[in-house]
Amino acid sequence: MYLHVGTPKTGTSYLQDVLFGNRDRLASQGLLYPADRFDGQFLAALDLMRLPWGGLEKEAVGAWDALATRVREWDGPVIISHEILATAKPADVTRALASLGHPEREVRVLASVRDLVRQIPAEWQENVKHRRGIRYGSFLEQIQDPERPGKIAPWFWDAQDVPAILGRWAADLPADQVTLITVPGPGAPRDLLWQRFVEAFGLADYKFELFTERANPSMGVPETALLRRLNRAATKVVPPAHYRVLVRELLAHRTLALRTDSPRLGVPTEVWAWADALARGWIATLQERGYGVVGDLADLTPAPAKTEYADPDRPRERQVANAAVEALTAVLVEASRLREVEADLRAELAEARAALHKAELPFKERSKVRAYEFASKRAWGRRAIERYKRSQGPA
Template sequence: MSKRVILHVGTPKTGTSYVQDVLYRNRTTLAAHGVLYPADRFDAQFLAALDLMRLPWGGLETEAVGEWKRLAGHVRRWPGTTIISHEILACATRAQAAQALADLGHPRTEVHVVVSARDLVRQIPAEWQENVKHRRTFTYTRFLRMIRDPERASQTASWFWGVQELPDILERWGAGLPPERIHVVTVPKPGAPHSLLWERFAATFGIGGLKLDLDVGRANPSLGAPETALLRRINVAVNALVKPADYRPLVRELLAHQTLSKRRKSPRLSVPPDVHAWAGELSQAWNKELDRRGYDIVGDLAELQPAPEAPTFSDPDHPRERQVNKAAVEAVRALLLENVRLREAEADLQRRLSETEAALRRSYLRPTYQLREKAVARLENGWVGSSVMKAYRRARGRSSPAA
């Protein structure tokens, strides 16, 4: 039974991809110091979270069947500390959270819940952008209208508040835990030292003294306003034609993450003035509630209060077409280079196949092969020889005459 379980349940867009990559790449080092990060592939804990919550996810939910049970089994058998981290756990229901804690050994095991949080003014456009990167086509204006609907009637609003409403997330996951075992890690404001967020996570996880490789490549970078506008237009054009399995590597990874995210000089996504004021009031109310509950705050609740409103708002529904065009040229360039790479790889495979076929043809023409072929034919014509060849093929694990 694990002595301690650290359960990091989100929220999205708070450095979670980076944290999970550091933990995954350093899992051998962590294990040598008594800390388990249970994952045999980088998305293992994502699949376990899908399984726990029975979430549909573009077909991946079938691959996830049984993964939570398997992960929980590893945790219960580990004698030291275990760290589990995935941001979609933030949307678990109260019943699912209680089941997860029980599966991980609560109340016999010391369980800590960690929630990382960033101010709403940065989270709102980030969530719309994530929707666009997952093939959605609705405009930013419509997205803002959906999440501000008091009824939260749409699936989009339900998901947004499920993974962003801090007091509710902490109440669902923290039920039955003392407040000192519930930790809120705040994301520093822009301009803070790059390492500060990791240092806060490491201190909360209890691994701050370990020497780990922090130079990891996987991340979930942000896009600017014109780049996100372009991606939404691409979705409108290709969603009916491109399967999810092809969209992920070509659009989300190649175009969004590897190409468009590198355009750092374009206008950033933000919120219009009325949304800024609304988010500020809501954040202030949340901070008061978190402070009242007495959770362990790693950082400063003031960091969850939005920064002053920017002087201008770049509306991604009405971007400057020149900026979108420049982003589109970068996208076309990336697709052309990828096509060249694939054509070169195809040509290399074709060359190897041709060389293999030629080698096989040469081997068939050798006298030794022809003699073996005649010998097999003679054996096949006799009862004894046929029985011998059948036994030989069974021993080889094959039944074709060519064996």
């Protein structure tokens, strides 16, 4: 059984899309990807760790136990994959492994990992996309603070501290049942990460259909700054469920992330040096533990910046304004679409009410209605109806 526990922003969405889209085909070949909806394993992970998630945790109740039951009943290889499993506490790990049949069933833990210089701005942006208004400078200060204050720094390190994550998930496993999959550095072939997934999960002998990679580009500096400002104004008045659809999906993913000409998020020089030193320490620790590696641990060392650092706390206001115009346009287009949907629904409701009213009329009245409808569709009938109305005088 393959248990893929993260980390976020390492190609996990594409892997999960392929596995979910091919789940029936893979099952017919003996490989189980247990999910009946695209976010099924995400809900199971939420349930396992009892995480609040904008109301989705209510849908998640019982999802982990249901998944674990399917796994125990399956006689063959299984893949479970979600990046938030990286944040599991030791008690969650113990429960998860026991419910999946460990130690009687062999569990192989896999973690896909990427260098911190790319992970840090990506994690801050995810915070912004989840309603937070924290400045980037404050975020950087908090994650570098050894005390890890507040909520943001602990979550960041729970999801990104690779040695600690594997220390929790692999505490009771031999090193040869643990595999790291490194995300290639900038400029690598686009399919290289997928080939590493195939090798790590033993997918080479299975037949499946690959899909176009899900478009999930990061927002640039002015776009993220705009969204952070919007959060400060809208978070208190927009319910979480509506925020997810209108802000995170419509604005962030489908509008602002498509503005690829904007300056990209990065880190200041001093943060780059700190992340580089930390990565080298991680590499030494991981090598000492003897875990398997698909790729190269050197991928965890950050590449030098190719462009000048652009501070999202001090963006160029013209760029923010241009992003705001596109965002407002997207909202207007969506509002227009919803007005059309509303009009169609109102028309359908009116027809349904009329049909219900007609069905409830006595037989004599229903006969009159049918006669009127029959006559109104014919020229002679319409003339007769007009003569009748004139004969009755003003209403």
